[in-house]
Amino acid sequence: MKTSIYLFALSSLTTLSLFSQSTNPSPYCAAGYDDGFMAVDHHISNVSIGSLNNNSGSTQYTGQHYVYYNNIAAPTLSKGNTYTLSVSHDGGTSIHFLAAYIDFNNDGDFNDAGERVLQKTINDANQIPNPAIVSVTIPANASTGNTRMRVMVFEDDEYTWAENNTNATSCTADASGFLDWGETEDYTINISGTATGINELTHHTTTIKVYPNPVVNHLTVESTDQQIIHKLIILNINGQIVQELNTDTSIISIDFSSLPDGLYTVEVLSQQSISRLKISK
Numbered sequence: 001m002k003t004s005i006y007l008f009a010l011s012s013l014t015t016l017s018l019f020s021q022s023t024n025p026s027p028y029c030a031a032g033y034d035d036g037f038m039a040v041d042h043h044i045s046n047v048s049i050g051s052l053n054n055n056s057g058s059t060q061y062t063g064q065h066y067v068y069y070n071n072i073a074a075p076t077l078s079k080g081n082t083y084t085l086s087v088s089h090d091g092g093t094s095i096h097f098l099a100a101y102i103d104f105n106n107d108g109d110f111n112d113a114g115e116r117v118l119q120k121t122i123n124d125a126n127q128i129p130n131p132a133i134v135s136v137t138i139p140a141n142a143s144t145g146n147t148r149m150r151v152m153v154f155e156d157d158e159y160t161w162a163e164n165n166t167n168a169t170s171c172t173a174d175a176s177g178f179l180d181w182g183e184t185e186d187y188t189i190n191i192s193g194t195a196t197g198i199n200e201l202t203h204h205t206t207t208i209k210v211y212p213n214p215v216v217n218h219l220t221v222e223s224t225d226q227q228i229i230h231k232l233i234i235l236n237i238n239g240q241i242v243q244e245l246n247t248d249t250s251i252i253s254i255d256f257s258s259l260p261d262g263l264y265t266v267e268v269l270s271q272q273s274i275s276r277l278k279i280s281k
């Protein structure tokens with residue numbers, strides 16, 4: 001009896017260790033922050049691209065605020081196709097950089113041409129957009145198979161670095177300690193050699209429906225080809241986000257009853273497409 005309990009406990013531990021995320025960035029450079037083990041303002045709350053849609057909470061990962069989510073199924077992204085990468089964060093006004101990288105040539109770094117796929121700096125505007133969204137086209141010459149994606153938000157602690165630098169860094173192991181507030185999340189992505197031939201930006205118009213328009217109290221957003229909708233963002237006529245929802249279904253009802261009458265844009269991010277539709281209330 002004791003032996004079987006021991007074996008059960010051992011197998012549970014083994015299972016946990018196989019499927020828990022890692023704080024080791026190897027073979028990639030370190031991307032933790034020297035704020036050590038205290039909680040700070042800035043964190044990544046959601047990353048989505050293709051079938052990846054990871055909600056990572058409203059605080060940083062513990063420790064040095066670096067995590068490699070190697071236990072999450074890798075999205076398959078096809079060469080030549082374009083995907084929507086969306087990064088949600090805490091929205092703090094003192095975030096100086098938000099950046100994402102994909103190691104397209106799978107050589108263990110994010111330094112090659114075109115590997116920084118998203119960069120937003122405080123110099124772009126007074127505030128980093130939230131979510132920060134970009135279309136990513138997988139290069140035809142990318143290396144096929146699993147590779148790494150890195151997403152970072154960070155603040156220049158001395159408030160000098162950001163003003164003098166236009167390019168974010170994918171590594172934070174800096175002895176000078178400029179980058180001590182932030183969070184980094186790494187993911188595995190799988191690059192497929194077979195293009196599906198579907199270009200998301202032209203694919204969307206007939207597959208996402210919103211109704212009724214004009215809306216009264218509730219708006220229904222539906223993917224007519226049953227694609228999973230990952231995120232909905234409602235913007236008012238001034239481009240301000242008035243509502244944002246993370247979802248995992250193909251039909252959603254949104255409560256509009258508390259929003260004033262006017263024109264709105266509904267931004268719908270699904271597995272294969274990004275759609276922007278105008279509605280009125």
Ligand SMILES: [Ca+2]
Pocket residue numbers: 043044045056057059060061183185
């Ligand atoms: Ca996070």
Ligand SMILES: [Ca+2]
Pocket residue numbers: 103104105106107108109110111112115
């Ligand atoms: Ca590389």
